[in-house]
Amino acid sequence: MKPKISIITLGVDDLDRATRFYADGLGLPRYEFEDGNISFFSLEGTWLALYPRDELARDIGLDASSPTGFSGITLAHNVASKEEVNAVLAQAVAAGATVVKPAEEVFWGGYSGYFQDPEGHYWEVAFNPYEDLT
Structure with a gap:
């Protein structure tokens, strides 16, 4: 694979x-x-x-009517700066998302926050100062 x-x-x-x-x-x-x-x-x-x-x-092949909760999956979007994290979160909110975790300094040395799209999917927006993932 x-x-x-x-x-x-x-x-x-x-x-x-x-x-x-x-x-x-x-x-x-x-x-x-x-x-x-x-x-x-x-x-x-x-x-x-x-x-x-x-x-x-x-x-x-699954039953769509079964109750759903947190699926254990998040999607991530990495940007080049803390300011971009804030800008993307603001853009998502303006488009109808809900911030579930405001952007903040995180334990691994980066800066990130989470939003939930209107369909309930979770996205992390992050700046990683150690690795360029943009």
Whole structure:
């Protein structure tokens, strides 16, 4: 297996709302796809897909009606400075996200905060002074 993640797919309850959040709110480049039942965003090194949660569960073979909580997964977006962390968090909030952990100095020497998108997915926005992950 190659050390690469090709596509990250988020199961969403409201595809239109989620698509607007990522395309219009965060400014991710949307890939125009003829089937209107999925949204793709071309990122650097990977793709982000948004797909209706119930259909994604069905595709996997799971019961979509089972209760869900924290899935144990977060997505991370690294930036080049503390100021950029604050700017991205503000951009996410302006687009409809909720800050769940304001940006702060963290134990490993970086600076990060978390937001939750309108569909409930958690994103960390971080500045790492030791490794360029931007």
